[in-house]
Amino acid sequence: MExxxxxxxxxxxxxxxxxxxMAGFDILxxxxxxxxxxxxxxxKAAEFSVPVSTIDTLMADPKVEIILNLTxxxxxxxxxxKALAAGKHAYSEKPLGINFAxxxxxxxxxxxxxLRIGAAPDTFLGGGHQTARKVVDxxxxxxxxxxxxxxxxxxxxxxxPNPDFYYDIGGGPMLxxxxxxxTDLVNLFGPVxxxxxxxxxLRKERTITSEPRRGETISVKVPTHIAGVLSFExxxxxxxxxxxxxxxxxxxPIEVYGTEGTLLVPDPNFFKGPVSLLKKGGDFEDYxxxxxxxxxxxxxxxxxxxxxxxxxxxxxRANGELALHVLEVMEAFERAAETGRTVEISTSVRRxxxxxxxxxxxxxxx
Ligand SMILES: NC(=O)c1ccc[n+]([C@@H]2O[C@H](COP(=O)([O-])OP(=O)(O)OC[C@H]3O[C@@H](n4cnc5c(N)ncnc54)[C@H](O)[C@@H]3O)[C@@H](O)[C@H]2O)c1
Numbered sequence: 495m496e497x498x499x500x501x502x503x504x505x506x507x508x509x510x511x512x513x514x515x516m517a518g519f520d521i522l523x524x525x526x527x528x529x530x531x532x533x534x535x536x537x538k539a540a541e542f543s544v545p546v547s548t549i550d551t552l553m554a555d556p557k558v559e560i561i562l563n564l565t566x567x568x569x570x571x572x573x574x575x576k577a578l579a580a581g582k583h584a585y586s587e588k589p590l591g592i593n594f595a596x597x598x599x600x601x602x603x604x605x606x607x608x609l610r611i612g613a614a615p616d617t618f619l620g621g622g623h624q625t626a627r628k629v630v631d632x633x634x635x636x637x638x639x640x641x642x643x644x645x646x647x648x649x650x651x652x653x654x655p656n657p658d659f660y661y662d663i664g665g666g667p668m669l670x671x672x673x674x675x676x677t678d679l680v681n682l683f684g685p686v687x688x689x690x691x692x693x694x695x696l697r698k699e700r701t702i703t704s705e706p707r708r709g710e711t712i713s714v715k716v717p718t719h720i721a722g723v724l725s726f727e728x729x730x731x732x733x734x735x736x737x738x739x740x741x742x743x744x745x746x747p748i749e750v751y752g753t754e755g756t757l758l759v760p761d762p763n764f765f766k767g768p769v770s771l772l773k774k775g776g777d778f779e780d781y782x783x784x785x786x787x788x789x790x791x792x793x794x795x796x797x798x799x800x801x802x803x804x805x806x807x808x809x810x811r812a813n814g815e816l817a818l819h820v821l822e823v824m825e826a827f828e829r830a831a832e833t834g835r836t837v838e839i840s841t842s843v844r845r846x847x848x849x850x851x852x853x854x855x856x857x858x859x860x
Pocket of ligand 1: 503504505506507508509528529530531534549564565566567569572573587588589656670
């Protein structure tokens with residue numbers, strides 16, 4: 495199958511994980527890496543033996559079919575619109591945009607141009623999560639009742655070298671970590687109908703404890719502890735907590751409840767992790783993870799799936815419709831908190847097809 499040319503824009507912290515994993519997907523042809531900061535692009539190009547380029551060169555390269563946008567959240571839509579205007583499909587890191595309105599603008603631009611948009615997370619395509627999806631689809635849980643989703647940590651300023659964007663508009667625990675949890679829940683339960691929530695910002699400043707900027711302070715512009723409830727179209731009601739303020743806890747990342755069983759889902763920040771199922775009257779038992787991509791960091795599998803989808807003229811899984819729905823849901827927590835009302839979600843989405851439909855000899859290939 496003819497490879498799909500990829501131009502990478504954004505050569506910061508996460509780009510290494512992509513460049514490493516992309517080497518494992520034959521369909522992807524890295525045409526070059528670029529960044530506003532040319533030194534960052536040069537460093538990644540040297541480290542991964544890929545061509546260094548510039549943003550304008552990648553946008554003008556006829557062999558680049560998809561722009562992979564690994565910039566900070568505030569730049570996702572700006573770079574995405576530029577890619578679409580240049581006739582390229584656009585795939586970005588999460589979130590799709592820093593608010594629903596700009597995400598919608600990107601989705602409309604893609605539709606008008608007849609081009610695709612896609613977005614991380616793609617961890618829901620990992621073997622642990624696809625196994626959980628298989629269990630849900632088997633009907634083993636009975637009627638969908640609800641669940642919990644919990645991300646609670648002290649904050650990324652303890653490890654990220656430039657953590658400012660996590661506390662800027664477009665950051666915060668919901669827009670940063672919410673995409674993993676809510677996308678995974680939508681993959682299991684389908685679209686969300688309504689959101690209720692509360693949010694707090696306890697500290698106006700945070701002190702960086704990572705190197706090289708240890709001791710510098712960052713001003714906080716977004717809530718850092720958000721708790722709420724999702725009401726899904728299938729009737730399930732799920733409690734969600736996303737926080738950069740909690741020292742530690744003992745909740746599992748995602749639990750899913752049905753009338754006949756309870757499913758423990760792996761951490762959606764990772765592709766791998768154990769799946770455990772309790773059937774009514776019994777105990778929790780490990781459920782064999784029997785789907786591929788369960789043994790490593792496959793960040794970029796959503797991009798590879800989009801590349802195969804382009805060649806095979808089928809929908810891709812980590813698609814704009816899904817990312818826009820998730821963005822609307824995430825924003826709704828804050829709107830619910832501000833207004834003291836539940837918020838109706840205007841978008842809906844079909845659950846992405848199970849990854850098994852695109853496997854050839856156990857690997858993504860169609
Ligand atoms: N760091 C992680 O572990 C991690 C994990 C998963 C997802 N992400 C997501 O990946 C994205 C990038 O995160 P990061 O940690 O790599 O950030 P980073 O700050 O380390 O790197 C971002 C890079 O983008 C460049 N950039 C910013 N605006 C640009 C623009 N308009 N045009 C071109 N380049 C531009 C910056 O110069 C920088 O090199 C974010 O959306 C983040 O949520 C990060």
